Amino acid sequence: MNVELKEANLVGEHIVLEPLTMDHQAALSIAVADGNLWELWYTKVPHPDDMKAYITSALEAEARGEALAFAVRCRHSGAVIGCTRICSWEQQHRRLEVGYTWYAKSAQRTAVNTEAKLLILSYAFETLDVMAVEFRTHIQNQASRQAICRIGATQDGILRNHQILNNGTIRDTVIYSIIDSEWPDVKQGLKDKLLSYQESSQ
Template sequence: MPPTLEGRKVRLEPMTLAHIPALEKIAFDDRIWRYMTHPVKTPADLRAWVEASLQKEAAGTDQPWVTVLKSTNRVIGSTRFLDFDHEHRTTELGNTWLAPEFHGAGINPEAKLLQLTYAFEQLNLNRVALKTHHENLQSQTAMKKIGATYEGTFRNHYIMPDGSLRHSVWFSIIKEDWPQVKSRLLERLA
């Protein structure tokens, strides 16, 4: 189970089944799932999504969190480490979403700072990858803004729920990048 990560505005809590009612209050906005390969549209979809997340956590490949706004103690989204590779000390930071009312509110950079600090300073990882849909320009811009390096595009990587093909645009942060990335994030949040 991942630890609770505390920031100034947000707290990342390890995801549990007990978070489902709070997630149900925010998870059914189509804008959240537009670029995701497994959209959540119903309470049953959400339960299956959370249960799958927890199964992957139990298998040691994922570390899922819910994002909590500290000022109101309200769950406002979710994020995780996935494809955790203990041998090579790598992971992917993804499956990140926030209720749309919190887009552009400085929540995501703080969550990334918390996760990346944990990745590089506690877990001693060598690499954290990030990927997004080729049409998700907002996400690509955010990844560049935190200092992630573009690595390439996996063409026709996924078939989306509507049958269209997704190219996955990959970025990464490696341990050598971390001091500069951390500095950038701290400056943005100051």
């Protein structure tokens, strides 16, 4: 694992993506309780009591060179409001996934997710030099699917009977991606969306 990658802060106007550490445990436990996010059966969001194990798993994936995990901090309030992760990083194929993304309910439907995606995708394509970024979500998670499409990703396909969830239901997983030739247009689209958030708040 490249030390510079692990120590990088990704800074935007609204948020900062900070490399995830155990120091974020308490703040993330508070954030996830804003909306009781773990109760959404079609998502994989940790209960506050499971946050230590959640962070430990992320850091173990980082140690294997498969992931880079970030806590999302609001620049205006200073509060930690969620997290996101580069995962399934296949360095030899210059391909990775962006996932494990969740935000406190009060941060949803704001500029936060748009700017987070702009920051992490810029990092993936322009610093890590990947040629494809993948997104995966539950077929029934309509909010997530719509958000991924708004970013500018293309649906690649559906993995049927992909996973058995903790509640015993079977998940079909929808896969989307953005490839390097599409990134300039996607980047401009994200910048335009951020500008529209700013204009609507004035």
